[in-house]
Amino acid sequence: MRPIAAALLALASGLTPCLASALPPGAEALPGTAVAFRKHEIGVALANRTLPSVADGKRLPVLQEGRVSVIVFVRTGQDHSQSALRQLAELEREMDGRSVRFAAIVSDTEPRDEVRALVSAAGIRMPVLVDEADALYGELGVAMHPSAGVFGKDRRLVGFQPFRKINYLDAMRGQVRLALGEIDQAALARILDPAAAPVASGGRAHARLKLARTLLAAGLVEQGIENARAAIAIDPELADAHAVLAEALAKGGRCDESARELVAARRLARGADVPAPACSARAAR
Numbered sequence: 001m002r003p004i005a006a007a008l009l010a011l012a013s014g015l016t017p018c019l020a021s022a023l024p025p026g027a028e029a030l031p032g033t034a035v036a037f038r039k040h041e042i043g044v045a046l047a048n049r050t051l052p053s054v055a056d057g058k059r060l061p062v063l064q065e066g067r068v069s070v071i072v073f074v075r076t077g078q079d080h081s082q083s084a085l086r087q088l089a090e091l092e093r094e095m096d097g098r099s100v101r102f103a104a105i106v107s108d109t110e111p112r113d114e115v116r117a118l119v120s121a122a123g124i125r126m127p128v129l130v131d132e133a134d135a136l137y138g139e140l141g142v143a144m145h146p147s148a149g150v151f152g153k154d155r156r157l158v159g160f161q162p163f164r165k166i167n168y169l170d171a172m173r174g175q176v177r178l179a180l181g182e183i184d185q186a187a188l189a190r191i192l193d194p195a196a197a198p199v200a201s202g203g204r205a206h207a208r209l210k211l212a213r214t215l216l217a218a219g220l221v222e223q224g225i226e227n228a229r230a231a232i233a234i235d236p237e238l239a240d241a242h243a244v245l246a247e248a249l250a251k252g253g254r255c256d257e258s259a260r261e262l263v264a265a266r267r268l269a270r271g272a273d274v275p276a277p278a279c280s281a282r283a284a285r
Helices: 003-015 079-094 112-122 132-140 168-180 185-192 198-217 221-234 239-251 255-269
Strands: 050-052 059-061 068-073 100-107 128-131 147-151 157-162
Touching (some): 050 132, 068 079, 068 168, 079 100, 079 168, 100 132, 128 132, 147 168, 157 168, 168 185, 198 239, 221 239
Parallel strands (some): 050 128, 068 100, 100 128
Antiparallel strands (some): 068 147
């Protein structure tokens, strides 16, 4: 992934409640879901393996059979990784005595002394495992650091969480509780996307709209569509959001949908000029 694309995806995860979760049949994904693992889908079991521990080199399983397993991919020299580990250390203490096991995963290219310093600064008790030749990283298709995955007792992926600056601990706590069967999907959705005060909705919509434009400029069409739709969900009367969504859909070759959004944009713009974006179904190929 190009550096600018990775940075924009990280920004998107910071603005959005973005924890994807296992859904019952027929249920829709939570709004604003971001992808932390590109190659492993929700509900699919992960083949277990052992990796050496940074502490003593002893090989330990990545997933703990019969327990909910939380794994987090982190890097040294990265503030977000340190923040994620500190918050997971708090969650680890909260979950003490319950059927949950945490593990941090680092690349085998990371200097061991720097990894130990990161562990010490974060105050975690969980084992830190070395991903040999980054094989697990590649198998899951980890999109960014830090990224956490939560696996059920049957080793199936329940949810994944890229780092976000706001409410990361709440999101992770909610996901683990869902995996434990303590809350349902609706409760998790309320944790991830608490109702915002009405006075803040305009600012939130414009923030999403700005991000959609930036993502489109970087060539990230699907992410641009997602954030334009999120802006409309916050403020359905925002003409610019409909116009940007029309542009994004056109770039994705979805001409009929683009035309509908253009009609909405022109209706809401009250006479202001809203040009029609060029669209070809070939763009979707």
